[in-house]
Amino acid sequence: GDSVTQMEGPVTLSEEAFLTINCTYTATGYPSLFWYVQYPGEGLQLLLKATKADDKGSNKGFEATYRKETTSFHLEKGSVQVSDSAVYFCALRAGKSTFGDGTTLTVKP
Amino acid sequence: GAVVSQHPSWVICKSGTSVKIECRSLDFQATTMFWYRQFPKQSLMLMATSNEGSKATYEQGVEKDKFLINHASLTLSTLTVTSAHPEDSSFYICSALETSGRNYEQFFGPGTRLTVL
Numbered sequence: 520g521d522s523v524t525q526m527e528g529p530v531t532l533s534e535e536a537f538l539t540i541n542c543t544y545t546a547t548g549y550p551s552l553f554w555y556v557q558y559p560g561e562g563l564q565l566l567l568k569a570t571k572a573d574d575k576g577s578n579k580g581f582e583a584t585y586r587k588e589t590t591s592f593h594l595e596k597g598s599v600q601v602s603d604s605a606v607y608f609c610a611l612r613a614g615k616s617t618f619g620d621g622t623t624l625t626v627k628p
Numbered sequence: 629g630a631v632v633s634q635h636p637s638w639v640i641c642k643s644g645t646s647v648k649i650e651c652r653s654l655d656f657q658a659t660t661m662f663w664y665r666q667f668p669k670q671s672l673m674l675m676a677t678s679n680e681g682s683k684a685t686y687e688q689g690v691e692k693d694k695f696l697i698n699h700a701s702l703t704l705s706t707l708t709v710t711s712a713h714p715e716d717s718s719f720y721i722c723s724a725l726e727t728s729g730r731n732y733e734q735f736f737g738p739g740t741r742l743t744v745l
Contacts, residue, residue, distance in 0.1 A: 551732075562738040563736040613725065614662070614725050616662075616672075616723075619671065
């Protein structure tokens with residue numbers, strides 16, 4: 520079955536630091552891949568997505584590239600802000616999604 | 629993007645009572661909705677798939693008689709936690725599948741915090 524392995528957290532960075540959160544997956548076929556962000560006490564918000572190999576999803580300075588050869592979808596941002604502090608989830612498929620365990624990011628001023 | 633609402637956003641109830649949580653797609657029709665459960669500092673666990681006009685499909689280990697799901701219209705699914713107990717306390721999140729575009733997209737509700745005393 521499907522599975523998602525996400526970089527363990529928590530991750531603590533200083534403002535303007537570079538962020539990478541690793542995500543690898545196991546799946547049948549070529550599913551769409553997603554990154555969601557969850558702020559405290561809230562539901563999930565779609566951050567970015569990619570629907571096929573080599574697609575790059577981007578939003579709010581975050582980027583992730585669908586790498587079929589390495590079955591990865593790592594999340595990156597060149598310069599994080601305090602407001603980026605949240606939990607980030609990597610996920611497979613729209614619908615009966617499989618989620619990674621989440622990575623808590625704390626950005627300090 | 630599309631909007632999914634949940635009501636209530638939080639609820640506190642006594643052990644043994646039943647609680648109903650509503651999930652609505654506000655600006656699109658959703659034949660399929662999903663119910664997830666999230667424990668503190670953990671990932672989302674899919675509980676069931678809610679299909680408009682038919683019975684819900686439950687994931688392994690989820691008690692269908694305890695977690696009743698009804699998808700009565702194309703914009704509303706409800707989750708009823710029957711005879712709730714403290715171990716049912718959790719954050720419940722629904723999502724609705726938007727299928728009008730070329731690629732399906734899932735939109736999440738803001739979640740409902742259930743606390744059973």
